[in-house]
Amino acid sequence: MPMFEWNEIKIEVDEDGFMANPEEWNERVALALASTEGITELTPDHWKVINYLRDYYKQYGIAPMIRKLCKETGFTLKQIYDLFPSGPAKGACKVAGLAKPTGCV
Amino acid sequence: MAEKRKIKITDISNPNLQPLVEVAPTNTIELPPPYDKLEDLPGFKKLSEATRQSVDDSLDGVVAIGVPKPKTPEEEQELVEKFISGLIKLFSKENNWTFLQPLVLTMEHCAKCQTCSEECPIFEASGYEEIYRPTYRAEILRRLYFKYVKPGSPLLKKFQVGDIDLNWTLISRLVELAYRCTICRRCAQACPIGIDNGLITHELRKLFSQEMGIAAKEIHDKGTVQHLLVGSSTGMTPEVVKDNVSFIDEDLSERLGIKVESKWDIEGADYLVLHNAGEFLSWPENPAAFAILLDAAGIKWTYSSELLGYDGVNYGVWYDDFQFSRIAMRHFEIAKKLGVKGIIMGECGHESKSMAIIAERIFGNEIKTINTMSLIEHIVFSGKIKFDPERNNFPVTLHDPCNIVRLMGIVQPQRRVLRFLAPKFREMEPHGVENYCCGGGSGFAVMTPYNFLDWRIHISGRKKFKQILDAFKDEPPGPEVPKYVCAPCSNCKGQIRDILDYYGAKEKSGIYYGGLVELVVNAMADLKEPFIDFSMM
Amino acid sequence: MELIHLAFYLGLIIFLVIVFAKAIKIATAPVHLRWELYPVAHEKGKAHYGGSYLEEFEWWTKPLQKNLLGEVWTMFQEIVFLKGVWEHNRSLWFGSAPFHYALYLYVVFTILTLLSLIFGLTPTIEGFSNHSIIKFLNVLLWISSIFGIIGAIVLFLKRIFDSNLKLYSNASHYFNILLIGALYVTSFIWLLSSENTIQEIFGFYLGVFSFSQIPSLPIVGYIHFYLLSFFLFYLPFTHMTHFFMKYFTYHKVRWDDEPNLPGSKFRKKLMEQLNFPVQWSAPHIGADGTKTWLIIASSPLPTKEKKNG
Ligand code: SF4
Ligand code: SF4
Numbered sequence: 023m024p025m026f027e028w029n030e031i032k033i034e035v036d037e038d039g040f041m042a043n044p045e046e047w048n049e050r051v052a053l054a055l056a057s058t059e060g061i062t063e064l065t066p067d068h069w070k071v072i073n074y075l076r077d078y079y080k081q082y083g084i085a086p087m088i089r090k091l092c093k094e095t096g097f098t099l100k101q102i103y104d105l106f107p108s109g110p111a112k113g114a115c116k117v118a119g120l121a122k123p124t125g126c127v
Numbered sequence: 128m129a130e131k132r133k134i135k136i137t138d139i140s141n142p143n144l145q146p147l148v149e150v151a152p153t154n155t156i157e158l159p160p161p162y163d164k165l166e167d168l169p170g171f172k173k174l175s176e177a178t179r180q181s182v183d184d185s186l187d188g189v190v191a192i193g194v195p196k197p198k199t200p201e202e203e204q205e206l207v208e209k210f211i212s213g214l215i216k217l218f219s220k221e222n223n224w225t226f227l228q229p230l231v232l233t234m235e236h237c238a239k240c241q242t243c244s245e246e247c248p249i250f251e252a253s254g255y256e257e258i259y260r261p262t263y264r265a266e267i268l269r270r271l272y273f274k275y276v277k278p279g280s281p282l283l284k285k286f287q288v289g290d291i292d293l294n295w296t297l298i299s300r301l302v303e304l305a306y307r308c309t310i311c312r313r314c315a316q317a318c319p320i321g322i323d324n325g326l327i328t329h330e331l332r333k334l335f336s337q338e339m340g341i342a343a344k345e346i347h348d349k350g351t352v353q354h355l356l357v358g359s360s361t362g363m364t365p366e367v368v369k370d371n372v373s374f375i376d377e378d379l380s381e382r383l384g385i386k387v388e389s390k391w392d393i394e395g396a397d398y399l400v401l402h403n404a405g406e407f408l409s410w411p412e413n414p415a416a417f418a419i420l421l422d423a424a425g426i427k428w429t430y431s432s433e434l435l436g437y438d439g440v441n442y443g444v445w446y447d448d449f450q451f452s453r454i455a456m457r458h459f460e461i462a463k464k465l466g467v468k469g470i471i472m473g474e475c476g477h478e479s480k481s482m483a484i485i486a487e488r489i490f491g492n493e494i495k496t497i498n499t500m501s502l503i504e505h506i507v508f509s510g511k512i513k514f515d516p517e518r519n520n521f522p523v524t525l526h527d528p529c530n531i532v533r534l535m536g537i538v539q540p541q542r543r544v545l546r547f548l549a550p551k552f553r554e555m556e557p558h559g560v561e562n563y564c565c566g567g568g569s570g571f572a573v574m575t576p577y578n579f580l581d582w583r584i585h586i587s588g589r590k591k592f593k594q595i596l597d598a599f600k601d602e603p604p605g606p607e608v609p610k611y612v613c614a615p616c617s618n619c620k621g622q623i624r625d626i627l628d629y630y631g632a633k634e635k636s637g638i639y640y641g642g643l644v645e646l647v648v649n650a651m652a653d654l655k656e657p658f659i660d661f662s663m664m
Numbered sequence: 665m666e667l668i669h670l671a672f673y674l675g676l677i678i679f680l681v682i683v684f685a686k687a688i689k690i691a692t693a694p695v696h697l698r699w700e701l702y703p704v705a706h707e708k709g710k711a712h713y714g715g716s717y718l719e720e721f722e723w724w725t726k727p728l729q730k731n732l733l734g735e736v737w738t739m740f741q742e743i744v745f746l747k748g749v750w751e752h753n754r755s756l757w758f759g760s761a762p763f764h765y766a767l768y769l770y771v772v773f774t775i776l777t778l779l780s781l782i783f784g785l786t787p788t789i790e791g792f793s794n795h796s797i798i799k800f801l802n803v804l805l806w807i808s809s810i811f812g813i814i815g816a817i818v819l820f821l822k823r824i825f826d827s828n829l830k831l832y833s834n835a836s837h838y839f840n841i842l843l844i845g846a847l848y849v850t851s852f853i854w855l856l857s858s859e860n861t862i863q864e865i866f867g868f869y870l871g872v873f874s875f876s877q878i879p880s881l882p883i884v885g886y887i888h889f890y891l892l893s894f895f896l897f898y899l900p901f902t903h904m905t906h907f908f909m910k911y912f913t914y915h916k917v918r919w920d921d922e923p924n925l926p927g928s929k930f931r932k933k934l935m936e937q938l939n940f941p942v943q944w945s946a947p948h949i950g951a952d953g954t955k956t957w958l959i960i961a962s963s964p965l966p967t968k969e970k971k972n973g
Pocket of ligand 1: 237238239240242243244262317318319320321322323324
């Protein structure tokens, strides 16, 4: 699998740029992954989304429904896209260190 | 664009050509403004050197599967031998009775008249790249079949179909090439002799999966394997899916002011409703609309929370007969155990075809399968529900999922419903059984590795995007008028979403997409709030 | 007996035996899974737009109706007008149509010749060459030869110059066209050079089928029948067997929408197939060469697969 390097960070990512070993995630890694999405700074709004995603993922092992994410964080889908330009699945989940969503989603 | 290098059939085994052809977006299919400028788009993502070192991109610079490169000549030789043994099994009746007859017919009787070529949207969108011609893939397999399987004098066989060198270069390219065709079978429809080059894609994928264990990760590891082990290709366990569904119910009940109530494991229900589980996660309105409609029609239905009982997909149909049968069998067993009369299949093309046609031939039809299109038509015209078509007073066009239309012959029910409930309905051209694939068929819609997403937007999906834009060409071009692409299939929706996102077509042109049942529920006169809310889409 | 007798018998016998054997082989192939492609011509009232019985809600509660005339009509259009090529590959049609028409006419010509012989119209009877059938056959052979030559030339040139076709044309394609073209060239020259071509052809068939002497033919006549004998011998080994395999590609694949109802014809055969032993070697299949298809399909994934799943 390809390695992704950013400043001092060096992690293994899959062919879509998602973390190969989500357990290696930390806040610096989040910043590193965000840079691949054209995000230079993680604001508290970003963190709200990221933290929710991580909590849900820890509990259920998959990413939450988008609708649920919006409802629980209080953001509209559009706001999520503003925060993470490639969207909740391809953008936010990646930065939050989740595995890539699978199935017909 | 630079003049294309002419390739020969035998070039596929030539390791000096790296890649065999260089594929890039083209304007062969012209899009109307503001989508007409190729220069404005990023083009195909460049693969990193590290990626190129580890996986094979030598077919067209695109990677869907990413076969690891063999490390030693011995390993390479071993793989070649494995391929040959798979080839022989593909043509043996014990191992491949499922498709042997059509396969042999296709191998033996193609006249190479190329009547099929023009009909392939991938071949066209690529600017007529030779390797994507429907007959190219088939020709490789044909030569291999003559050389390694069919008895007879080698000299005569060379005279008949020509020669080919089998090496790892050929195999690794053929793996990728087996994932450059959506198995839409438009080519087969045009063939005067009845040859099926789409089937060749299917059979090649089987050879790779069933013998060599090579398949798209999204379809095998994360697809059928996860489906069989966890219960759903989405990774949802029964607990998660129930949690999600109750969230959907609550959310919509709140918004619509009516009670949306999903049912689980009801004994004595008439039907098991089996959606593509991706719907719950990505398009929750769709199953919710089903629940509302079925209840309004007084149908006794239930979901099942058994493993696999809540995910109707069957990715096996794209690449592996055994994975296919395992999943299909589980679905029927679950329905039997529940004691229902039949399964209502959700708006999912490959699920419908898999269950109602392909698995039906193996397992019989003691458990009946009800396809959505005929069910919705039946409900809409039953007189049990009052409709106000004016609620759908926005432009609507219909995408015909290949699996439901060209491959099952379900053409008119959805049209009769739309003509009744969507006053501004208009057809795409061509449509019905001559439709074009969305570009996400045969599993592509769930595949995004490396630069494959770029390929399926620009190459396999381009024709569909043009059809969509053309269908709305008489409407105000901007986003002020919302335009609805009705795509009654989860896979097609995924692909259409990716296309629209890529071009920003929602923002630029107000193009939205969704299923059929949402439009039906949106027209229900008794609902106080409109079901479709464009601001949420 | 002359050499031409033997050549013709050999050609004819090989033709009949191999075509028959191939037809039997494909007809008795295992029942395959459904893989139909719409329009399916026998769907009553629905075929014109490609619909199927699956459009009906609870279709199994209604009688399944097959419109066999629809199949016949579709096949007829395909054979007589070469509809598919006309619609999807117009420029090729102008070569393919005369080429095929020439073959049809030649077959009709030969059948009429044999029938005439059976009904006693032998070349020795009085006024043979003025008989209206003979005049008609003469015209048939002229048209067939001219069409055949035109068709062969167009197809040959297209295969050489059309880049769509060239890449996929092997030695055998050129050979086949030249062989068939030569058949017509010889019949054409024969017609041009002899007043009694039809009479001579009658003489030939009378000779071969009564195992007796053939009245002497012009050289071109001999060449023609040697070519024909070779063609008969050769045809069953080529892709040109599509002339009868088309029955299977259409009826047994494209249009095979037969549901698996209790008591259906193929159920028994299918049961046998489910008990075929499987050899595929990818680990997730879990085959060992003795486990049957059904056992594999009904067993869970082999544990090895679970680890990386
Ligand atoms: S598949 Fe059919 S249409 Fe295509 S080249 Fe072969 S015979 Fe012609
Ligand atoms: S099946 Fe569809 S995508 Fe594949 S070669 Fe035929 S027309 Fe092209």
